[in-house]
Amino acid sequence: MKKPITLSAAALAAVITLAGCGSNATTGSSTMPADHGTMSSSAPAGSPEAMGHNSADTLFTQSMIPHHAQAVEMSGMMLGKRGVNPAVTELATKIKAAQGPEIEQMNGWLKGWNEPTAMAGHGEAGHSMAGMMSDDDLKALDAAQGKEADRLFLTQMIAHHEGAVQMAKAEIADGQNSDAVKLAREIVTAQESEIKEMKELLATAAP
Numbered sequence: 001m002k003k004p005i006t007l008s009a010a011a012l013a014a015v016i017t018l019a020g021c022g023s024n025a026t027t028g029s030s031t032m033p034a035d036h037g038t039m040s041s042s043a044p045a046g047s048p049e050a051m052g053h054n055s056a057d058t059l060f061t062q063s064m065i066p067h068h069a070q071a072v073e074m075s076g077m078m079l080g081k082r083g084v085n086p087a088v089t090e091l092a093t094k095i096k097a098a099q100g101p102e103i104e105q106m107n108g109w110l111k112g113w114n115e116p117t118a119m120a121g122h123g124e125a126g127h128s129m130a131g132m133m134s135d136d137d138l139k140a141l142d143a144a145q146g147k148e149a150d151r152l153f154l155t156q157m158i159a160h161h162e163g164a165v166q167m168a169k170a171e172i173a174d175g176q177n178s179d180a181v182k183l184a185r186e187i188v189t190a191q192e193s194e195i196k197e198m199k200e201l202l203a204t205a206a207p
Helices: 009-019 055-079 086-112 123-128 135-143 146-174 178-204
Strands: none
Touching: 055 086, 055 135, 055 146, 055 178, 086 146, 086 178, 135 146, 146 178
């Protein structure tokens, strides 16, 4: 069941803010190859940095930035609540810490590739950004407290992660840029593990 693909003001602001500081970002868990390491935002169109990607890399990166931004927003909501399961709080902290730097990294790639950091149209984005929550979903999560907040966050984030895994697997199959494909593999590994963890937490949560 597909939900409307929308970005809340907070998530959009996160994308815009991080777009301005991502050209030299790297994740703490990986080292980019020398020919892709520091990508200038003014790389010539014919340079190796601009040439070393294809349309699948661009689509993946442009889609995953707002997708990650929404996950960061959802996680931030949980960190401000009381009476939630400490395991859920720990998971939200981990998601926020991992995906924030990845947004910066992907913005840096797009600038180095001379590609826009956002898609021109919504049709392609809507097709690619599986698992995005609607405004109503986010409002419900923001308003929830205690066990209800746990249940909503876990249910929503499982669907969100499943969408990200789907997008990442498409990049692994079709992408050209080695850094982008590497990140996609890391996303699949990390988020499939987190999906398993969240399903276990959801199954053991009190009704």
